[in-house]
Amino acid sequence: MLFKSHGGVHPNDKKAPANEAVITTIPQPPEVVIPMSQHIGAPCTPLVAVGDEVKLGQKIGEAKAPVSAPIHASVSGKVTAIAPHLNNLGNMVTSVVIENDFKDTPAETMVPATEEDLQSPEKIADIVREAGIVGMGGATFPTAFKITSGWGKVDTVLINGAECEPYITSDHRTMLEHPDELLKGIQLLMKACKVDKAYFGIELNKKFAIDLLNFKGAKEMGIEIVPLKCQYPQGAEKTLIKTITGREVPPGGLPANVGCTVFNTFTAYSVYRACYEGWPAIERVVTVSGSAIADPKNVKVRVGTSMQWVFEQTGGFAKEPWKIIMGGPMMGMAQYDLEVPCGKGTASLLAFSDDEDRTVADPVCIRCGQCIDGCPMNLQPIYMYMYQQKGDVEMLQKLNITDCVECGSCSYICPGRLHLTHAFKTGKAMVQAHMAELKAKAEAEKAKTEAEAPKAEAPKAEAPKAEAKPEAPKAEAAKAEAKPAAPAKEEKKEDK
Amino acid sequence: MNEERKLIVSSSPHIRTPRGTQQIMLDVIIALLPALVAAVIFFGVKPLIVTCVSVVSCVVFEFAYRKLLKKNDSYMDLSAVVTGMLLAYCLPYTFPWWAVIIGAFFSIVLVKQLFGGIGKNIWNPALAGRAFLLVSYAVLMTTWSDGPDAATFATPLASLHAGALAPDGLWNMFIGNIGGSFGEVSALALLIGGAWLVYRKVISLRIPVAYIGTVAVLTLIFSRGNNHIMWMLQNLLSGGLLLGAIFMATDYCTSPVTPNGQLIFGVGCGLLTVLIRYFGGYPEGVSFAILIMNCCTWLIDQHTAPRRFGVTKGKKKEEAKG
Numbered sequence: 010m011l012f013k014s015h016g017g018v019h020p021n022d023k024k025a026p027a028n029e030a031v032i033t034t035i036p037q038p039p040e041v042v043i044p045m046s047q048h049i050g051a052p053c054t055p056l057v058a059v060g061d062e063v064k065l066g067q068k069i070g071e072a073k074a075p076v077s078a079p080i081h082a083s084v085s086g087k088v089t090a091i092a093p094h095l096n097n098l099g100n101m102v103t104s105v106v107i108e109n110d111f112k113d114t115p116a117e118t119m120v121p122a123t124e125e126d127l128q129s130p131e132k133i134a135d136i137v138r139e140a141g142i143v144g145m146g147g148a149t150f151p152t153a154f155k156i157t158s159g160w161g162k163v164d165t166v167l168i169n170g171a172e173c174e175p176y177i178t179s180d181h182r183t184m185l186e187h188p189d190e191l192l193k194g195i196q197l198l199m200k201a202c203k204v205d206k207a208y209f210g211i212e213l214n215k216k217f218a219i220d221l222l223n224f225k226g227a228k229e230m231g232i233e234i235v236p237l238k239c240q241y242p243q244g245a246e247k248t249l250i251k252t253i254t255g256r257e258v259p260p261g262g263l264p265a266n267v268g269c270t271v272f273n274t275f276t277a278y279s280v281y282r283a284c285y286e287g288w289p290a291i292e293r294v295v296t297v298s299g300s301a302i303a304d305p306k307n308v309k310v311r312v313g314t315s316m317q318w319v320f321e322q323t324g325g326f327a328k329e330p331w332k333i334i335m336g337g338p339m340m341g342m343a344q345y346d347l348e349v350p351c352g353k354g355t356a357s358l359l360a361f362s363d364d365e366d367r368t369v370a371d372p373v374c375i376r377c378g379q380c381i382d383g384c385p386m387n388l389q390p391i392y393m394y395m396y397q398q399k400g401d402v403e404m405l406q407k408l409n410i411t412d413c414v415e416c417g418s419c420s421y422i423c424p425g426r427l428h429l430t431h432a433f434k435t436g437k438a439m440v441q442a443h444m445a446e447l448k449a450k451a452e453a454e455k456a457k458t459e460a461e462a463p464k465a466e467a468p469k470a471e472a473p474k475a476e477a478k479p480e481a482p483k484a485e486a487a488k489a490e491a492k493p494a495a496p497a498k499e500e501k502k503e504d505k
Numbered sequence: 506m507n508e509e510r511k512l513i514v515s516s517s518p519h520i521r522t523p524r525g526t527q528q529i530m531l532d533v534i535i536a537l538l539p540a541l542v543a544a545v546i547f548f549g550v551k552p553l554i555v556t557c558v559s560v561v562s563c564v565v566f567e568f569a570y571r572k573l574l575k576k577n578d579s580y581m582d583l584s585a586v587v588t589g590m591l592l593a594y595c596l597p598y599t600f601p602w603w604a605v606i607i608g609a610f611f612s613i614v615l616v617k618q619l620f621g622g623i624g625k626n627i628w629n630p631a632l633a634g635r636a637f638l639l640v641s642y643a644v645l646m647t648t649w650s651d652g653p654d655a656a657t658f659a660t661p662l663a664s665l666h667a668g669a670l671a672p673d674g675l676w677n678m679f680i681g682n683i684g685g686s687f688g689e690v691s692a693l694a695l696l697i698g699g700a701w702l703v704y705r706k707v708i709s710l711r712i713p714v715a716y717i718g719t720v721a722v723l724t725l726i727f728s729r730g731n732n733h734i735m736w737m738l739q740n741l742l743s744g745g746l747l748l749g750a751i752f753m754a755t756d757y758c759t760s761p762v763t764p765n766g767q768l769i770f771g772v773g774c775g776l777l778t779v780l781i782r783y784f785g786g787y788p789e790g791v792s793f794a795i796l797i798m799n800c801c802t803w804l805i806d807q808h809t810a811p812r813r814f815g816v817t818k819g820k821k822k823e824e825a826k827g
Contacts (some may be wrong), residue, residue, distance in 0.1 A: 259815040332513050339518040367521040371577045375624040376760030387811040417518030424526045431516035
């Protein structure tokens with residue numbers, strides 16, 4: 010059974026250098042910098058103060074909001090500073106700096122859950138939340154919230170093992186080296202989601218992993234391994250759901266709208282570690298690769314380790330890099346400071362020294378239409394780009410720019426080397442700003458008319474004249490309000 | 506610890522396909538070569554000279570125009586070479602060199618660069634250049650041979666236009682041993698080129714198949730004479746149909762970009778080609794058919810947007826009702 014998704018591109022997967030490299034451990038850094046926000050949602054508040062002694066796995070950041078995840082110490086030692094530090098998104102984020110005592114004294118909380126606890130979905134969700142587990146593929150959405158918000162809606166659990174981004178092999182190595190743990194983690198996720206069927210989508214360039222997981226009895230556990238055609242972005246959430254189940258998540262909707270929920274491979278493995286070993290999310294397997302890297306590897310990295318340390322401990326650069334990327338080459342973030350710490354969702358560190366991005370001085374569209382063929386969301390990048398350059402927000406909305414998942418396929422395939430994805434990121438921001446403006450305008454108009462209402466009533470003779478004027482803008486505002494309201498209604502319908 | 510390093514920070518994606526505009530154009534040039542080889546086999550060295558003159562003048566005009574207007578150089582993308590080859594291919598091998606240069610000027614400067622260069626022109630430059638030469642030098646454009654029988658030399662298309670099957674055998678028409686514009690005659694060579702383009706994914710089959718299919722169906726239904734199949738096959742193999750369907754109608758810049766739009770475009774080209782061949786004053790309808798459809802490209806694109814992900818047709822109707 011072979012599944013292919015619509016659209017997509019076929020970049021050289023470049024996985025060969027790191028594919029055979031067994032996951033190794035690198036020496037711990039003398040100091041870790043742990044950002045208090047490593048997830049989508051509210052940042053955490055530090056639970057420790059400067060000078061405190063912390064143990065390995067001790068909770069140091071408390072998550073108060075429902076969409077959030079607590080943060081744990083990734084080494085034992087002493088807190089030397091709590092200050093803003095540059096993170097992978099280029100923001101300054103409050104971070105806890107811990108001086109490593111190299112003892113790895115475990116915290117009392119690091120104990121495996123009892124078999125009894127692991128029978129209850131609520132308990133598993135609790136453990137997952139307390140372990141600070143987030144979507145490890147890079148999106149870093151809090152996993153516990155994903156589980157609990159899906160109750161009653163989700164009938165299928167999908168595990169994303171596509172690893173469709175070139176270079177990255179960390180999930181592949183995890184599948185090969187920890188198959189039993191991984192399958193147990195998936196079983197836990199199924200139980201937590203109150204579902205007894207899971208699909209594990211794996212791209213065909215990981216044939217050994219597919220065979221191994223089947224051999225380990227995935228089928229008997231209710232986990233169906235689904236071989237996927239190698240094609241980017243096979244592992245994009247909506248694309249994966251479409252290829253495996255045939256369901257399409259509606260625009261602006263969530264996977265739960267079509268009864269699905271998707272977890273990354275490493276998330277499932279982390280769930281296993283949290284439940285059976287008591288380990289919170291403080292370690293991630295990271296692929297270090299790229300043309301500038303002397304010796305591509307897969308290494309276990311503690312959260313908060315600087316990129317500089319990881320590069321140094323893995324053999325450093327063979328050639329002078331001009332670009333460092335945290336994450337995959339298609340959606341990862343380019344970094345300018347190697348002091349940025351690795352986080353929970355860091356699947357790879359790449360360093361480029363060749364002409365990978367093939368930028369040209371004057372990009373020209375030749376109207377080849379390959380961006381349309383390559384778009385997994387059925388958009389028309391060629392026209393979206395045109396209107397984005399003109400700043401025509403209304404046409405951008407008409408072309409559904411907000412459906413764009415920023416996968417980068419259009420930019421990748423463009424022979425004219427246009428910066429399409431970049432234009433759509435700014436285009437989406439333009440649309441958002443426009444919507445906010447309209448909303449503010451409408452509200453101001455509403456407040457104005459409400460304030461004027463008693464005045465207009467008093468002098469009755471003047472009423473028709475006075476009313477005629479605010480009428481027109483009111484109608485416009487009403488129209489503007491009706492537009493954004495429509496998709497919201499849609500979502501609600503699906504929810505029910 | 507933190508050494509001084511010059512790192513580039515840019516938006517993702519950080520890798521791009523090795524295949525740029527230049528590589529694509531190179532593939533088109535390679536695909537056009539078999540037809541040139543066939544022309545040299547059947548007509549001697551003259552087609553080669555016409556092609557060289559056309560290519561060189563196209564590149565020179567492209568270079569000079571952009572230099573004069575202080576725009577960035579674009580001749581390295583090789584699109585002018587493709588235009589030059591295509592323009593030459595729809596000329597008779599007897600065509601004088603000075604007229605070729607005039608055609609190249611019209612194609613590159615007036616049709617392509619004045620609209621903004623590659624990716625922005627409305628009409629296919631080579632076809633527009635050919636149309637210009639056809640109305641300007643009608644006699645030169647229909648002098649198919651420089652031999653002693655020049656006056657009586659008829660192309661298969663002329664016979665078809667008169668309503669009779671061509672005397673040339675099907676095999677001759679297939680390999681290109683017939684009269685006509687030198688790049689158009691060999692169906693075999695053009696099909697080899699087309700196969701290369703499809704194999705290299707430079708073009709999809711949508712436009713050529715829709716185009717040729719439409720012509721085939723229409724000529725089969727409305728065939729003249731008793732041998733319907735023969736009439737259809739001769740129509741397919743004569744004139745510029747294959748060159749047009751494979752190389753001209755698929756021109757990126759002047760054809761729709763949406764999959765459904767490309768099908769509509771192909772069918773439209775086929776329909777117009779047959780109409781002009783049957784009822785027009787000229788025996789050939791391909792170039793005008795494509796030029797007319799070029800005008801509709803924007804309109805077709807606007808109305809053939811791909812289905813929005815997550816919204817099916819049935820659902821849309823439901824929403825409209827609710």
